Amino acid sequence: xxxxxxxxxxxxxxxxxxxxxxxxxxxxxxxxxxxxxxxxxxxxxxxxxxxxxxxxxxxxxxxxxxxxxxxxxxxxxxxxxxxxxxxxxxxxxxxxxxxxxxxxxxxxxxxxxxxxxxxxxxxxxxxxxxxxxxxxxxxxxxxxxxxxxxxxxxxxxxxxxxxxxxxxxxxxxxxxxxxxxxxxxxxxxxxxxxxxxxxxxxxxxxxxxxxxxxxxxxxxxxxxxxxxxxxxxxxxxxxxxxxxxxxxxxxxxxxxxxxxxxxxxxxxxxxxxxxxxxxxxxxxxxxxxxxxxxxxxxxxxxxx
Amino acid sequence: xxxxxxxxxxxxxxxxxxxxxxxxxxxxxxxxxxxxxxxxxxxxxxxxxxxxxxxxxxxxxxxxxxxxxxxxxxxxxxxxxxxxxxxxxxxxxxxxxxxxxxxxxxxxxxxxxxxxxxxxxxxxxxxxxxxxxxxxxxxxxxxxxxxxxxxxxxxxxxxxxxxxxxxxxxxxxxxxxxxxxxxxxxxxxxxxxxxxxxxxxxxxxxxxxxxxxxxxxxxxxxxxxxxxxxxxxxxxxxxxxxxxxxxxxxxxxxxxxxxxxxxxxxxxxxxxxxxxxxxxxxxxxxxxxxxxxxxxxxxxxxxxxxxxxxxxxxxxxxxxxxxxxxxxxxxxxxxxxxxx
Numbered sequence: 001x002x003x004x005x006x007x008x009x010x011x012x013x014x015x016x017x018x019x020x021x022x023x024x025x026x027x028x029x030x031x032x033x034x035x036x037x038x039x040x041x042x043x044x045x046x047x048x049x050x051x052x053x054x055x056x057x058x059x060x061x062x063x064x065x066x067x068x069x070x071x072x073x074x075x076x077x078x079x080x081x082x083x084x085x086x087x088x089x090x091x092x093x094x095x096x097x098x099x100x101x102x103x104x105x106x107x108x109x110x111x112x113x114x115x116x117x118x119x120x121x122x123x124x125x126x127x128x129x130x131x132x133x134x135x136x137x138x139x140x141x142x143x144x145x146x147x148x149x150x151x152x153x154x155x156x157x158x159x160x161x162x163x164x165x166x167x168x169x170x171x172x173x174x175x176x177x178x179x180x181x182x183x184x185x186x187x188x189x190x191x192x193x194x195x196x197x198x199x200x201x202x203x204x205x206x207x208x209x210x211x212x213x214x215x216x217x218x219x220x221x222x223x224x225x226x227x228x229x230x231x232x233x234x235x236x237x238x239x240x241x242x243x244x245x246x247x248x249x250x251x252x253x254x255x256x257x258x259x260x261x262x263x264x265x266x267x268x269x270x271x272x273x274x275x276x277x278x279x280x281x282x283x284x285x286x287x288x289x290x291x292x293x294x295x296x297x298x299x300x301x302x303x304x
Numbered sequence: 305x306x307x308x309x310x311x312x313x314x315x316x317x318x319x320x321x322x323x324x325x326x327x328x329x330x331x332x333x334x335x336x337x338x339x340x341x342x343x344x345x346x347x348x349x350x351x352x353x354x355x356x357x358x359x360x361x362x363x364x365x366x367x368x369x370x371x372x373x374x375x376x377x378x379x380x381x382x383x384x385x386x387x388x389x390x391x392x393x394x395x396x397x398x399x400x401x402x403x404x405x406x407x408x409x410x411x412x413x414x415x416x417x418x419x420x421x422x423x424x425x426x427x428x429x430x431x432x433x434x435x436x437x438x439x440x441x442x443x444x445x446x447x448x449x450x451x452x453x454x455x456x457x458x459x460x461x462x463x464x465x466x467x468x469x470x471x472x473x474x475x476x477x478x479x480x481x482x483x484x485x486x487x488x489x490x491x492x493x494x495x496x497x498x499x500x501x502x503x504x505x506x507x508x509x510x511x512x513x514x515x516x517x518x519x520x521x522x523x524x525x526x527x528x529x530x531x532x533x534x535x536x537x538x539x540x541x542x543x544x545x546x547x548x549x550x551x552x553x554x555x556x557x558x559x560x561x562x563x564x565x566x567x568x569x570x571x572x573x574x575x576x577x578x579x580x581x582x583x584x585x586x587x588x589x590x591x592x593x594x595x596x597x598x599x600x601x602x603x604x605x606x607x608x609x610x611x612x613x614x615x616x617x618x619x620x621x622x623x624x625x626x627x628x629x630x631x632x633x634x635x636x637x638x639x640x641x642x643x644x
Contacts, residue, residue, distance in 0.1 A: 017373055025507040172450075174369070174419045178384040185372045200506045205448065214448040221446050221501075222412070224342050224509055226370040234507025251510040254517075255347035257366065257374040260354055261556060263545045281512050 004036050004076075007284060007296040011231060011250050012040045016190055017258065018228035019180065023198035023220065028233045028246035030195055031063070031071055032288050034157060037193060039076035041155045042083055054088070054152040057144055059137075060159035061094035065126060074292035084125035087149040092140055094129040098167075132168045134179045145188055153190035156183055162196045165215045173219035177226065196220050198232065228253055236285070245288045248296070251281040315567055318536040321526050323563045325473055326540075327356045328407050333526065334432040335439045337413075337471035341446040342510045343500045344479040348520040350409060352543060353440065354378060359548065359557040363403040367392060369412040377556040383415065389422035397430060406437040413441040417463055418450070424466065443467060446501055476523040480539065481513040483521045484573055517542065521568055537568040 004012060012033070024030035041056050058068060068091065069080045083089035127144045129137055141156070148154060158180070164171055184192045196219065203217040224230050232249045287295045309317065324332040340346035354364050358377055366374060369383040381395040400406045408431050416422050431439040449462055461469075468474060479499075486496045498504075500511040519541035526534045541564060549558035568574050598606065612629075631637065 021509075023507065023509050028507065172419060174384075174415050177370070181370075181372050181384045198507050198509055200504070204504070209448070209451075211450065214450050218447050218450065220509065221342065221444060222370065225345065225412075225444055230342075230510050232507055232509050234505075237505060249508075249510075249512065251512060251514055253345060253347070253515050255345070255351055255515075257368070257371045257378065260351050260375040260378070263543050263547075281514070283512055 004040060005294065005296050008036060008286075008294070009040075010280075010282075011248060011284075012036050018191055018256075019184055019223075019226050020191060020193045020229050020231065021223050021227040022193060022195045022231045022233070024195065024233040025197065025199045025235065027235045030233050031067075032075060032286075032292075032294055033231070033233065033248070034058075034159065034193075034195065035068075035072050035075045036294075037155070037157065038072055038089075039078055042078055042088060043076075055090075055148050055154045056088070056157060057090045057092065057141065057148065057154055058157045058159065059092040059094060059129075059141060059161075061098070061129075061163045062160040064095050065091050065093055071292075075294070087125065087147065090125040090127065090144045090148055092127045092129060092137075092144055094137070094163075097128045097130045098132060100130065132164055132171075134164075134171070134175060138179065138182065141183065142186075145186065148188075150188070154188055155191045155193065156189050157193045157195070158183075159195045160197065161194065162202075162216060162219055165219060166212055169211070171215075173215050173222060176219055177222050180223065180226070194223055194227075196223060198234075228256060243287060244285050246286060247283060248286050249281075249283040315570070318534075318538075318567060319563060319565060321534065321536070322522070322524060322538050322565050325524075325526070326352055326565060327360065327560070328353060328362055328405075328438050330405070330436070333438070333473040335428060335441070335471050336473045336475060337467050338440060338442045338475045338477065339445050340442060340477040341444060341500070343482060343502075343514045344477040344520060345515060346442050346475075346477050348542065349475060349477060349522060349540060350440070350442070352540060353407065354409070355543065355548070355557045356560055357407045359551070359555060359559045361405075361555065363400070363406040365396060365399045365406055365408045367396060367408065367410045367416065369410075369415045371411070375556075383410075383412070383420065386420070389416070389420035392416070392420060393422060393427065393430060396427075400431070400435050400437065406431075406435060408437060408439050410439070410441045413443045413467060414447055414449075414463065416441070424470065428470065441467065441471075472527050474525045478521040478523065479511075479514055480516040480518050480521050480571075480573070482511070482516075483568070485513075487574065538565055539568045539571045539574070540565045 022030055022033065038056050038058070041054060060068065065080075072078050072080055080089055080091070084091070124147060125144075127140050129140055131137075145154060145156075161176060161179075164176065165173065180192055180194055183189055197216070198220060203213055203220060205213045205217070230251045230253075232251075233246055234249075235246050236244055237247075283299075284296050285299060286297075289295065325336065338346045338349060354375075357364050363379065364377070365379045365381060367381045367383045368374065372382070372384075374380045379399050381392060381399055383392050386392045386395070396408060400408070410416050416427070417424055428439065431437050443464060445464075449464075451458070482497075482499050489496050500514060501509060519539055522538045522540060524536055524538060526536075528534065543564070547562070547564055548560055551558040
């Protein structure tokens, strides 16, 4: 039995070498989809000839390792602990110690902190962020990437880095997007998936507009402009339904600065119509079941 | 000023203007401002410019804030990693210095001016006056302007206003399916639909019909040297390989065979009077689970009903204002009505 429903496959498959954006709202969490991304990249039965990422680095600012471990095991059956030992998976914890650095590190002096990431304690593949500075995050992520198996490329998942906008008032959205791009320039990284919140309350300006709303909107919009694919998760527009958890929308943007020269033929003049499912914008409904499984279906095909 | 053209000449003139802009003819438009949003990104337009530029041996320089992996024929000045605006300007100058004619594309004007603090006139002087080249700047209209913390700029004009003031051409990018939907709504005197983030719906970032694969609609305003503006709306379809000649030795792209940008009103889907938009403006009927239309039998029965005024017409109005009404069982005749 495939761990990923067939209908979901075009969503989690992404153009190689691309930056992706995943947005979610408070009511419609995206953790189930992130687990599928993990599963798609990490599952051992992947075709060997494919060049896609086969390792994952997950950086989470809002959820800790235990959450992801349980969630991934429940929904896809993968054992993150084992994958960590094989150096196929690494986790950077941005939640547990993010604001505790001062207390822990003061006796040793703050000077060495940004340059030297804290070495992982215990088993390999677990790293902890202890500062909100992006330099520190970069250094820690670099260390985590270097520790991974060098044979294939890596998918980097950044889970809710937008929390930093709220935590660090001096941080501009463009600093964060630069941070994403810097990660993406590393040769071992093939894809970067950024997960941001798209709740209206966070990004629609009130009167007078709050700086955080403007920053969130600008971060979201700019990251969307940079991305080759935008995946959005939201509730049903008509409200809550018992047999539908939410709506998943994928919009693609095929033109990028890398493929300027790749022109279509006259025959397939409307490439979008004849294109692969992975290259089309589409929308489906999904239902996350109690056992962690997920059902994906077209609109109007809900009942079984 | 009177327009001596007929329709065909006007069309040819308008397409010529756009063709010059796309092919980066010298002195056509030193500073082109491209306004885009998530519903239609500027990429197809820029791509066309880059291909035509490179095919004519114009050097293309991209000051990038939003991409790292760039086609090798395009010289990149990484704006995202540079610490200061000074570094970016130096990079641009260096990149331009070894070539006669260049096209400088900036993929995010907001970051250039506000975040990196580059003075727009300084940039203009460098690219346009010193090197006599073309500057193209992209501005995302769905980004908000962050007010400065000190509030000193509260009375200063917004960046977008300044850019519009300086630009010699302004291109606004729209998705073809959105333009068609808006037109369909207009023809029915309905409010124009909104798309993507503008709908204000929770969680929606991009519209499903954004970045139409058929092509891009460009609303252009050209400012002539005389100061006279000319506006026109164009449709630029997706380029295909047969649009270009084989590339010459050492060049990445071949030159254009024949101009394929058209006016939007020449596009069959737009000029068609029964254009149906995806916004659903054409399907004006109520969406219900039951059928509101009539069957043939019902239609026939309906046509057979003789309505009261047909009776009245037959009698040639001779009876004045008699009310043709037969009292039913449940009616009771009330005489006292007039006495109140």
